[in-house]
Amino acid sequence: xxxxxxxxxxxxxxxxxxxxxxxxxxxxxxxxxxxxxxxxxxxxxxxxxxxxxxxxxxxxxxxxxxxxxxxxxxxxxxxxxxxxxxxxxxxxxxxxxxxxxxxxxxxxxxxxxxxxxxxxxxxxxxxxxxxxxxxxxxxxxxxxxxxxxxxxxxxxxxxxxxxxxxxxxxxxxxxxxxxxxxxxxxxxxxxxxxxxxxxxxxxxxxxxxxxxxxx
Numbered sequence: 001x002x003x004x005x006x007x008x009x010x011x012x013x014x015x016x017x018x019x020x021x022x023x024x025x026x027x028x029x030x031x032x033x034x035x036x037x038x039x040x041x042x043x044x045x046x047x048x049x050x051x052x053x054x055x056x057x058x059x060x061x062x063x064x065x066x067x068x069x070x071x072x073x074x075x076x077x078x079x080x081x082x083x084x085x086x087x088x089x090x091x092x093x094x095x096x097x098x099x100x101x102x103x104x105x106x107x108x109x110x111x112x113x114x115x116x117x118x119x120x121x122x123x124x125x126x127x128x129x130x131x132x133x134x135x136x137x138x139x140x141x142x143x144x145x146x147x148x149x150x151x152x153x154x155x156x157x158x159x160x161x162x163x164x165x166x167x168x169x170x171x172x173x174x175x176x177x178x179x180x181x182x183x184x185x186x187x188x189x190x191x192x193x194x195x196x197x198x199x200x201x202x203x204x205x206x207x208x209x210x211x212x213x214x215x
Contacts, residue, residue, distance in 0.1 A: 037212070161195060
């Protein structure tokens, strides 16, 4: 398992280096490349076996992107972002004399590298919408389990979270000004969140909404 983590980490670092180089090669290519920043809110939970009670955990995401044409009305869109995921579970606590619902929260933060393709679809003669789709590779940089009982909160680091994740992303965006776009995306992981010997088959699932700014 340790060897697998080292291999994944090596691949991840190489892809990040390639991503950076894509934005810094040749003046003629730079003229064709668009760059920008993006971010907003996330709503995350888990999907998979025996997931019945988890509710959405609210968080945020922030990143940068490069948009490079590869064909007519088709662009390659690598991104690099920080993203909050996990889940939130409300449950009845018999020891709570005020009958308030207690919370169990899994707080996960990832460094994501989405490798997407983007295309434009005309809605009418004056309005286009962009769609994008592809895969992502991510590296877990923090994992915390939190329990809230009334006004009290207990936090502990979680060591069983898988250090890397793979999955798919699909979404769309609409231009709202010359440099600004409103964006919505759905994302789902395909590797179990837990890295134990016999992991439960639960995977990351999240929705991200926000704004994209083109430099």
